[in-house]
Amino acid sequence: MQLIGMPDSPYVRRVAISLKLLGLPFEHRPISVFRAFDAFSAITPVVKAPTFVCDDGEVLMDSTLILQYAEAIAVSGRSLVPSGRAAMQLELRLIGLALAACEKSVQIVYERNLRPPEKQHEPWVERVRGQLAAAYRGLEGELRTRPLTATSASISQADVSVAVAWQFTQALLPGIVGESEHAALVAHTLAAEALPEFRACPPQ
Secondary structure, X not given: OEEEOOOOXXXXXXXXXXXXXXXXXXXXXXXXXXXXXXXXXXXXXXXXXXXXXXXXXXXXXXXXXXXXXXXXXXXXXXXXXXXXXXXXXXXXXXHHHHHHHHHHHHHHHHHHHOOOHHHOOHHHXXXXXXXXHHHHHHHHHHHHHOOOXXXXXXXXXXXXXXXXXXXXXHHHOOOOOOOOOOHHHHXXXXXXXXXXXXXXXXXX
């Protein structure tokens, strides 16, 4: 199996870390959607990261769908998804907030780095910043009430996604979401990044 995409993408990284946790062997091919567009399009003309090539050659896209497949084929008996209605409901809420934070961070990065300054629309950027801040406020509130797990044996998909999202935003948009107001997120991410599965998949 092959995971296609650059490790600085939070979507690629959450898949890579999750595959490690699930005990699924894979080859990571760090192909950029920007600098190696033609090479990526040879794998999938959609050129979407992450892309996942199954053992039989079938090509999957979208981190959440790839992880759903990974859960289905994992033979270790390990799952990153809790059972039970209440636990699942909270898990999906946290993952949704984390992915929203990733999406809004990416939108700001693209606006700043890809669009010419004279064409950047500041009111739209401010709206996205507000959405990003709201996502992290929601996560911080949840973590203060119910701290997440950061051990290899018990970490869940929400735990992974939240840590990956926070690291990405802080690395690409330093200062845009203050650490002092998000102490629970900071603590969780530090603990998660110390795990061997996270260290094996650095964001660079």
